Amino acid sequence: KSAVTVGISHFDNTPLLKVSTHGIVIGNSPDESLCNTKAFFDNAFAMLAISNSFGDLGLDLDNLGEKFRNVLDKSDDPMKKMAQGIGRVDRIFVLGSGPNFVTAREGAQKIKESTHIHAEGIELEEFNHGCTSVIDDRSLVIIINSETDSPRTGDIVKACRFTGTKTAVINGEGDYSFTVPEKVDPYIQPILNMVPVYYLAYYMALQYGVNPDYLRFEDKRYLDYDNVVFPPGAH
Known part of the structure; x- marks a missing residue:
């Protein structure tokens, strides 16, 4: 009390x-x-x-606000091009470890909400235990990389090529790559790393002809579902 x-x-x-x-x-x-x-x-x-x-x-x-705005400005066009290059996929895994695990979970949530494609945020090493049985050439693996993770990130990118699985790496090298233009404390970096993932979710949704902001509520069935589990005023 x-x-x-x-x-x-x-x-x-x-x-x-x-x-x-x-x-x-x-x-x-x-x-x-x-x-x-x-x-x-x-x-x-x-x-x-x-x-x-x-x-x-x-x-x-x-100076975090200024750095954040710089990442916003410099992520937009590259992530649009990345979405175009990736094309259509059926399932997405977003990987991160340490502080970036939160980024992976949040990134997967936003990709799922925006694109209506199943996405799962998972700890980087955990991905190698079971998840690999469901990836194929219609899958995308996104990795939020750090200096500590780089060797293992490289292993996963290399391994994914055997299954034809596309890889997109933030702050590292994959089939598609983007480096966040600002480096800050490792415990703050995950916030900046989130920006390009949001852009990727947005542009993938547009590419699929999906409204990225509406959670499928234009379909009354999904709005009715939400009104049951979250009555008006609940949150």
Whole structure:
């Protein structure tokens, strides 16, 4: 009962803020995509600032906004071209380890929501235990790479060529590659690494003729499903 709670919400006067000891309202406008990409970054930055302050982590956050904008600007066109090169696939795995495991999970979620293709975010080494039985030439493996992971990333890329599986590597070499133009603390880097993955999800959806922002709600069956599990006002 004595625990102090901090609620982070995109809007004021939400149920979360009402039950929290302290409330933080982030963002200054609605998230226009039902995939909540804006809300993810707002929450990530808020949590990072809180952790840095409370835990005295000594992270340099002063120039993070400028670095983030630079990654936004320089990721757009390359990821559009990457989506065009990849073409149509039936299943997607997004791999990451350490701090980038979160990026892999979030990236897979957004790809799934945007493209309506099954995507799974999984720890890099865990992928080699079972998942390889379902990959083929209609599969895509996306790897969020780091210096620590590079040798194993190279092994997976090489192995995927035997099954005809396409690979896309962020910060490394694959069939398709993109290097995030900003390098920061390893515990902050996953936030910047998320940007190109979001762009890839967006452009893959457009290429497939899918509305990337609507979670299939233009089909009343899916909207009805959502209204049952999340009644209006639930979140």
